[in-house]
Amino acid sequence: MPASSKFQLLTEPEPTAAELVDVIDAFYDALPPIASSGESDPGVVFAGYGEPLLRHDVLCDALREIRARRHGIATRVATNGLVDVAVCDALRDAGLRSVTVNFASADPDEYARIMAPRDGRTQGDALAFIERCSELGMEVEATTTRTPGVDIARARELTMALGASAFREREYFP
Template sequence: MIVYATHKGGRYLPIEESLAEQPEGKRNIYVNLTNKCNCACTFCLRNMKEMAEEHSLWLKSEPTVDEVKNELNALPWDKIAEVVFCGFGEPTLRLPALVELLHFVKENYPEHPTRVNTNGLSELQYGHETASAFRGILDTVSISLNASSPEKYYELTRAKYGLESYEGMLTFAEHCKEYVPNVVLTIVDHVTSEEDIEKCRKICESRGLTLRVRPYENS
């Protein structure tokens, strides 16, 4: 699926099925751009979640920008709350497409907030500052913090860039503060210990960042 909604029980549904199951109220919609990722997290649902083919987030091929725009244009926008670029891959690995699509949403559906869920490694990926690309088109960036030290982070994420990945992710988060109104760092309960969660809070406080503890979905 390219565009989908999430439902209880860890289910991903095409918009038509989402509306059939829950016709009332608004829902977030998620945009899935790629299968590729520059991390190989030990807890990642990519490796554990079984999905029927019609509900799968594994893409047979990466969608073109025009294909995504067509799916977005077909949405019932009165039923949409937020547009989230997420999926099973890392959206910033398609940074030009991501930026173009964020511009598209803001230009055509400006009343809908936008969010990107990311591992925050795009500046290491491209070798330059990338946060400024989101100026004026992104309302929230949600960055996976995952751990309280470079060593624990690498052990959990097996990030492509080694131990420097941790500081690279935090630096990206700090850069985003200048261009994105809401910068949130996340950790996952049941994956991160209570002691580490407190250490993560202090790290975020020291850098002027917001921490959110999100529930682990294992279904």
């Protein structure tokens, strides 16, 4: 991360839902009133130096509290989608309306090589995540990195066929 981003890794332990909401409140409280509503509202994205859905229970608690305190704020999760599909329902019920799913490759073997999923997860889990979120009415953006050898067109076609409403290519940095 460039120094100008002011990005800082979290320290241990991981934050609680209340701590996440407090940070979001502090951010919005520091904005000029016009910047915290309408088109200029930056919204909240749960993403980072790890997979945010590994702690989906905490994330859902934070989403519910954000929705209660700050009506109408756009919220999004950036994920690899390698979770149980039931998590989609929990996210929607907590108020999430938008997800970005990093989809490594339409080829299952290539996907496994790039992502090296754990706990028996596979490309099929990410595809099921995209499909379920779409079925639940969430805005689903799929992204694929221009990794050498990855067929971007196939990744776009597959994710869009499962309900992604947008697709974006990401730059590859070796």
